[in-house]
Amino acid sequence: MARPEITGRKVLADSPAAFSIAEFCRAHRISQSMYFKMRNLGLGPREMAVGSRRLISQEAAAEWRNAREAAA
Template sequence: MPKPKHAAPRQEDDSAPPKPPPPKLAMSIEEFCQAHGFSTALFFKLRKKGQTPRMMKVGKRTLISLEAAAAWRERQSTY
């Protein structure tokens, strides 16, 4: 009996649980605003006053780390 020229592709084991996604370590300005319940327009007004969390550039993207967001929230606390 002749062997086929191309073997069938291996199928992955469907019984293995899928890997969880990696933890999210930073968010975009839009995501930050959505998470904190205000508009991006307000964010940019606050930015002019120096009242936003520290941001970082990753390529062309501007991101806010979860730690920077937490530190910002702590600074906003009035208690």
């Protein structure tokens, strides 16, 4: 793998403890409109309210992936 000092890319020390909805969608390669459709059908991941933001924990994301795989 190319070294970050050569490529100019930043190295992520740790993965985030929680995703914003946009980050979750990017990480799982789904559109935000698909996310909201799934959420409205009760098929989205658990969300937590932090102030006015909605976040999805790593654990909730993993549970959601497992549920989607089981349903497939």
